[in-house]
Amino acid sequence: MSFSRLCHLRCAVRCDLVKVSSSSAFIAKLGGPCAKELSTNSTQRGSVAQHHSKPDWNRAVSEAEKIVGYPTSFLSLRWILSDEIANVALHLRKLVGSNHPLLKTAKNLIYNGKNNMQAWGLIVLLVSKAAGHSPKIPDMEQDKAAGVLHSQRALAEVTEMIRTSHLVHKGLVNMNARQRASITEEPDDMMFGNKIALLSGDYLLANSCSELANLRNQELVELMSSAVRDLAEAEFMGERDDQNNPLPSRPLSKEEREEPTEWDCILEPLPMRGVLGTAAREWAARHVLAAGALLGKSCSAALKLAGHDAHMQTQGYLFGCHLALAWQAYLDLEAFSGPEPSSFSLVGAPLAFTLDARPHLYSYIEAGRASVHHVDYHALYKAVLEGDGLEQTKRVQHEHIARARAQLRSLPPGDARTALANILVAMHQDHY
């Protein structure tokens, strides 16, 4: 396994003023963007499920919430009482009846389904509790009942705020002249919706800035800021339609593919060499930027707060990153598990592998240049089912689960670790 190589690598942050201490210099030589050695070995399947033979998703999550106290959703009382949020709620009412995606985003935040990553803060808290903290930390800073530090709880909140802010900003509607004709809705509604979406996202981002500043740990601020940067980068990767929906890149032939550069230091941006046009790598890089980096960096930051060493922090990063990728693979597979959906993600792993095997299918993708709605989803759906895209996706998913589980094993046993293992098991179940 490659994760033995992961520790003790150097991070070369170029910085004229400050020497970055080695503790911040942990490495992500993550199997993700450089998924060269995907082992098919996932024999440990199910062995961690100590308490339930087949825990379902909701059960795994709600039991986990009990372990670390209260749910971390930012829709807590404090938030409802904030002036700005009240303001947003007021304005949101004006949008009801319009078609602005902000409404959908808001709904998804409130109705906690497994389709969204509401549980991110929860994961951060579970990792915090499972790893414990250094005995040097004074009692005052601990939430004894939940077994986590107050600072870790604040961090979990920051993770959710950053995540939500990103989702809200992603939900803007493009109103450029070129597309105006295609928007049937009242342009004023859309404009107003954009304004509120942008401001709400900024509000969350500004709050995470000050929450982070209050933790008084500059390495942590740097790490979490780099996660915000990664999320922004994710929205620029590869081809896009007019509404900035992602499209997969044209698959490259074996000869055209470049060797990827490893992501030696996660404070630096993710290298793009040899990524686009290579199914597995492109998929992994895309979702590392859009999800894995934030969850991984948050888990790592939680361990930093507890006084764990650089090695542990790296493991925390890897756990979060692999968990996020496994989760993404799970969501990608979901589209193909029930009745045929009217549309599905064009950058999901099953389609990526299918395109890789049959590059001529890319002409279907090109039809979606202007809008992903012009793509013939039925034809692509059939093509995915005919090929081995789903099997390959499952293999990738199992690989990420196995790696996440391997990181878990280095933590001391306890209820939080079991809860994390149960979440992994719940993800592992087949959709069929």
Next chain:
Amino acid sequence: MACLSSSRLCARVQDKLMCQFGHKLRKQTVFVKLKPPGPSPLRTFGKTCQTVTTCGPTCGAGSLPVPGGLVRRFASNLQSTSTGSLPDYGTQIIDPYRLLEDDLNGIYEDIRSELERNTNQSELNTIATYYFDGQGKALRPMVAILMARAVNYHVYGENSALLPSQRQVAMISEMIHSASLIHDDVIDQSDFRRGKPSVNVLWNHKKVAMAGDFILAVASMMIARLRSDDVTLVLSQVVTDLVQGEFMQLGSKETENERFAHYLTKTYRKTASLIANSVKAVALLSGADESTCELAFQYGRNLGLAFQLVDDLLDFVSSAQAMGKPTAADLKLGLATAPVLFACEKYPELNPMIMRRFQESGDVEKAFELVHKSRGLEQTRFLARKHGAEAARLAADLADSPYQKGLVLTTDLVLNRIK
């Protein structure tokens, strides 16, 4: 309360605010504390920087290649309209942009390369660096560096020099400013800024929003690398203020009194906070005592308020060409700024227009006309001058140095600018 006229109220708010810090500061300066322990710019950087300072302006103009006359352009950007109003400070006074030529030189290049280093997506890089083309006034970095040098001089004397971390803060202040401009452009749907198409015209709105987030993230990484808890706290306050100011702009208040207070708070949060907190940050980095940091903060706050008041004024009197953006833009956005609020006193018919945010046809034109007929512009200028004078008074408390004089001169530049 409603019978209080807005100008009286404003004068009261004004006095109150000024008294608060004015008196407090005077008292505090009596008990000036000893230099705090810790690295001093003098001790750490004294020797190297001495040479830098001595080779100052002459060197920059002569041997160093100045790309496109960057700094000279800055100076002309802030040229004053009424030259007669500039007080005579003696012969050693020069334009602060000239004074800081070496420090400001390449600051946009440095910001651009910092952004470039943080992304491998070329389009993101293009959008993020769009406003860092050197066409801006660079007022924020200039004031930050000026204050840094003035405070260093105040605390450590003649041989002090600019700390690299202080220059970083100058860059960060411009980055935070640009990130907020980029988001403002999407919110306000503006077409032009700084004489060129604004970002939201050229790129899709989601990408523009993300580019703003990106600049903020990079700026915040730079802040973190300064490894100072206090500086991070001070600068994170700026971001919170900016957003809260933007939220305040969405709503308006019913009564005149509330409206003016609301306007002043909004102006502080949207404009003055960034300047005030970045000059406070450079003072913190220099290791100055609490009262000096507070002095720096209040200087920045007053300068920022004066700056924004003049901006609101120029929106009514300047030509579109000079500003690089359309005029009466605030009215068109439904915003009632100081000139309108003052004009309200004489022309109460403006009140319903303010409440409906100048939405009905003819509102903008009518309001524009009434503002010009009233004393609104004059009163706005008066208020701006008061803040400018207060800033100058505060700057005068620092030890006498070219930079300290530059701070005083900057208040005049801000008050007399034409764009």
